[in-house]
Amino acid sequence: MTEPLTGTKVFEFVGGDPCLDFVNTVGGSREGVPRENLHAYGDLLSWAAQAHLISDQDRKSLEAFAIRDRLRSAEVLGRAIKLREAVYQTLYRLITQKPADERDLATINLELATALAHAKLVAEQKTFTWGWDARVSDLDLPLWPVVRSAAELLSNSDQLPLVRHCHGEGCGWLFLDQTKNHSRRWCVMKDCGNRAKVRRHRAKQRDLS
Numbered sequence: 001m002t003e004p005l006t007g008t009k010v011f012e013f014v015g016g017d018p019c020l021d022f023v024n025t026v027g028g029s030r031e032g033v034p035r036e037n038l039h040a041y042g043d044l045l046s047w048a049a050q051a052h053l054i055s056d057q058d059r060k061s062l063e064a065f066a067i068r069d070r071l072r073s074a075e076v077l078g079r080a081i082k083l084r085e086a087v088y089q090t091l092y093r094l095i096t097q098k099p100a101d102e103r104d105l106a107t108i109n110l111e112l113a114t115a116l117a118h119a120k121l122v123a124e125q126k127t128f129t130w131g132w133d134a135r136v137s138d139l140d141l142p143l144w145p146v147v148r149s150a151a152e153l154l155s156n157s158d159q160l161p162l163v164r165h166c167h168g169e170g171c172g173w174l175f176l177d178q179t180k181n182h183s184r185r186w187c188v189m190k191d192c193g194n195r196a197k198v199r200r201h202r203a204k205q206r207d208l209s
């Protein structure tokens with residue numbers, strides 16, 4: 001019997017934007033020893049479903065097709081990771097006041113062109129929303145809302161300056177600082193923020209001893 005591809009990992013969503021949450025599917029610092037959380041195509045599906053970027057029915061249909069075409073699903077996973085790192089590097093270079101790498105922009109634009117070819121408007125009561133013209137064989141469906149999110153963020157002159165890099169030691173997560181005075185320093189206060197408090201407390205105790 002063929003084993004299902006669906007991952008069971010529960011992801012955290014603290015970035016404030018889909019593309020930032022996707023960037024944060026890596027644990028730790030990219031400059032240190034990052035911890036990959038997208039080990040298989042099923043992990044990508046799980047993340048997209050938890051992010052509410054694909055429906056549960058889409059997830060099940062894509063999983064079923066991926067079982068029949070594992071080479072294709074592996075190729076899409078590779079594209080997803082390449083896109084994730086291109087988005088991260090582009091935003092991180094912006095934060096650190098460096099020019100964007102043309103290769104990263106080329107990666108984003110390539111995926112954006114694919115996504116926009118499938119984009120459509122969907123009527124929703126008295127308004128409209130974005131939707132996707134997708135088939136069960138479109139295993140790259142989870143990438144489409146991610147790259148559209150990245151393009152919208154990168155072209156948004158109000159939100160782009162609010163992208164921050166977590167100050168936690170060994171953390172590489174990005175987030176939108178939407179606090180009133182734009183003073184957010186941590187991806188998760190109970191995680192990186194508390195660890196920083198503990199380190200400061202221990203340093204203070206050593207200085208007093």
